[in-house]
Amino acid sequence: MRTEDLFREDATLLACDATIVAQGEGGVLLDRTVSYPLGGGQAGDTGWLSAGEQRWRITDTRKSKEHPEAIVHLIEGELPPVGATVRVEVDAARREAHRRFHTATHLLCALLPYPVDGCSITETYARLDFHTDEPFDRDAIQTGLTRLVAEAHPVRHRWISEEELDANPGLVRSMSVQPPRGLGRVRVLEVEGEDLQPCGGTHVGNTSEIGAIVITKIEKKSAKTRRVVLGFAQPSEA
Ligand SMILES: [Zn+2]
Numbered sequence: 001m002r003t004e005d006l007f008r009e010d011a012t013l014l015a016c017d018a019t020i021v022a023q024g025e026g027g028v029l030l031d032r033t034v035s036y037p038l039g040g041g042q043a044g045d046t047g048w049l050s051a052g053e054q055r056w057r058i059t060d061t062r063k064s065k066e067h068p069e070a071i072v073h074l075i076e077g078e079l080p081p082v083g084a085t086v087r088v089e090v091d092a093a094r095r096e097a098h099r100r101f102h103t104a105t106h107l108l109c110a111l112l113p114y115p116v117d118g119c120s121i122t123e124t125y126a127r128l129d130f131h132t133d134e135p136f137d138r139d140a141i142q143t144g145l146t147r148l149v150a151e152a153h154p155v156r157h158r159w160i161s162e163e164e165l166d167a168n169p170g171l172v173r174s175m176s177v178q179p180p181r182g183l184g185r186v187r188v189l190e191v192e193g194e195d196l197q198p199c200g201g202t203h204v205g206n207t208s209e210i211g212a213i214v215i216t217k218i219e220k221k222s223a224k225t226r227r228v229v230l231g232f233a234q235p236s237e238a
Contacts, residue, residue: 001064003071004032007045008157008187011099011202015089020082025064027074028082035061035090037071041119042102042201047090049073049080056080058088094123095202097232100210101126103155103191103203104145104230107210109173110194111144112136116174117225121201127229129221136218136226145213145230152208154192157199159185165198173197 001021006013018030028049035058038044044061057076064070073088080086102121105128109116118129165171165179165186172178179186179198189199191207204210212233221227 001029001067002069003030003064005071006032006034007036007202008200011095012205014092014095015087018086018088020080020084020086022070023079023082025062025066025072027058027062027072028079029064029067029070029072030086030088033061033071033073033088035071035073035088036095036098036202037061037063039063040199040201041105042098042121043123045090045095045098047088049075049086049088051080051084051086054080056086058090097123099202099204100213100232101230102201103207104149104210104213106155106189106191106195106197106199106203107145107148107207108141108228108230109197110148110191111141112228114226118227119174125216125229125231127227129225129227131224132226133224134226136228138215138218141218141228142215145215148191148194149207149210149213152206153194154206155190155203156192156205157187157189157203160188161185171197 013034016034018032020028022029035045047058049056058073060074062072064072114130114132117131120127186198190196214233216231217229219227
């Protein structure tokens with residue numbers, strides 16, 4: 001059982017038609033979807049399924065535990081029946097926030113040359129933990145972020161072979177999230193001229209789309225971990 005993951009090729013796609021192929025794990029499995037499942041530090045999408053007059057709330061999206069290549073849409077209340085054709089729609093504002101924050105974390109990686117040992121991307125904040133005991137200069141990092149957004153770097157993904165990844169171990173920035181193996185190919189995300197690393201998440205197409213973003217906190221999580229937390233600028237700060 002496998003769910004075609006349309007969001008991997010096009011993160012701007014907010015809806016598609018799909019068929020319910022199974023019920024289980026608190027929701028339904030679809031043959032295809034635009035809804036991103038929790039993973040790689042990024043929260044899952046929420047949204048709606050609909051068929052005619054009927055509507056079901058997707059409260060979260062997860063990778064299936066039983067079927068490694070399938071995606072579970074967690075549903076509130078009664079589940080739609082197997083075989084039904086449904087419209088899948090993701091919450092556009094939440095997706096947009098994830099795309100902007102997620103791309104901003106790549107900019108932090110471009111500015112801070114340390115391994116990443118933790119990551120969380122949500123609708124309201126993003127945080128990235130770096131494995132280092134170096135002090136971080138908040139003003140310098142903020143200036144760097146603002147500059148990279150203003151420079152409008154194109155952001156794009158491509159697929160490389162596992163052999164190519166093995167030949168370039170420097171590509172893997174994250175200690176906590178290793179790229180999925182065994183599929184023969186790995187998705188890499190490039191912020192042109194600034195950052196290149198394996199990543200399966202949803203991103204914007206150009207750093208200018210990240211908009212006004214601010215460092216809300218820098219903290220020393222442990223002797224060897226520095227945490228950077230990002231938020232969207234309030235209108236008065238933008
Ligand atoms: Zn990413």
